[in-house]
């Protein structure tokens with residue numbers, strides 16, 4: 001049984017494992033990290049059993065480590081996700097994600113009449129929690145972008 | 154307040170709001186003062202709004218300042234594709250203060266970030282219009298003798314009406330009771346109700362005018378706009394429910410005043426114009442004194 005579990009998503013030698021992604025958020029994470037443009041070997045797993053989340057997703061990317069900006073993106077979509085850094089098949093570091101209070105750039109404002117959708121402006125959002133989910137309040141137009149509407153810049 | 158931009162009513166503290174109102178009172182007594190001599194103020198209207206522009210330009214002229222700018226973007230470099238940033242950077246070299254109105258939301262905040270002179274927001278889309286709020290506060294204080302403990306009725310489009318939202322936020326400093334009269338689809342948004350709940354401010358929602366208006370100190374009317382309705386028949390029916398008529402004021406309080414940001418369509422019957430409880434035209438005049446006060450305080454005068 002233990003062995004079978006390990007085989008579900010194969011191990012990587014060096015790289016990053018993004019674990020504890022809510023299963024429903026997996027493809028959004030793939031999208032926001034722009035993984036379809038990455039050439040490194042990537043393994044996905046989804047609808048895996050998880051005591052904490054019910055169904056979880058996992059992404060394993062060889063030879064890649066993420067920037068803080070990427071971590072903020074993951075935190076906004078799936079705040080319970082955890083990153084494991086792998087070297088020689090061993091975890092040498094873990095990182096729980098923290099939802100930032102403010103985010104810069106990254107996301108487009110949902111309001112089609114917002115100035116930030118017309119001029120080259122670094123977007124600024126205040127991060128609010130609404131019904132347990134992250135919502136982003138535009139510092140320019142004041143409108144709220146909900147998680148389901150998030151589009152990246 | 155010196156050199157501070159006014160983008161949203163929340164940019165001003167309670168003390169600063171009261172300072173504006175006190176200064177406006179001085180300008181009402183003594184309207185023509187030459188304190189803006191040798192100052193140049195730009196009025197940039199990226200969308201036309203004759204009423205607001207004239208009010209600002211009257212305020213500037215009565216203070217002896219000079220006005221540059223445009224009244225319609227088709228006559229300016231904006232139509233040649235110039236960015237807002239470049240327009241503001243350029244005009245801030247030519248002026249001491251910029252008053253701007255723009256159809257895009259957040260434009261005034263962005264302008265305040267790139268400008269070397271203060272910005273006064275004269276309306277950015279459906280977002281903010283803080284000088285309207287200040288003149289509304291001035292009108293309320295002037296007619297009621299106070300701002301505290303008033304029963305304020307908002308009528309019409311409470312969902313999209315930016316003047317309603319900003320005035321509600323500003324009045325929340327003064328222990329009000331609010332009554333909201335609107336059709337179901339144009340109800341006051343959830344976030345404002347949450348805001349009032351958090352401050353324990355009492356409010357009541359109604360779908361039509363009832364005897365309840367006998368308790369009003371202020372009735373703030375707004376337009377119900379056709380664009381908000383998918384169905385024209387629904388619009389025609391709805392807009393006629395929210396018309397205030399002279400005979401409806403029979404049992405209202407003596408101190409009641411009817412306010413409206415203007416222009417009106419049909420939501421206030423013209424037979425009410427001669428009733429001393431109607432106040433909307435004087436409210437518009439108060440806009441000049443209030444804008445004089447805002448400009449002079451931002452200029453540090």
Ligand SMILES: [Zn+2]
Nearest residue numbers: 109114138141
């Ligand atoms: Zn926005």
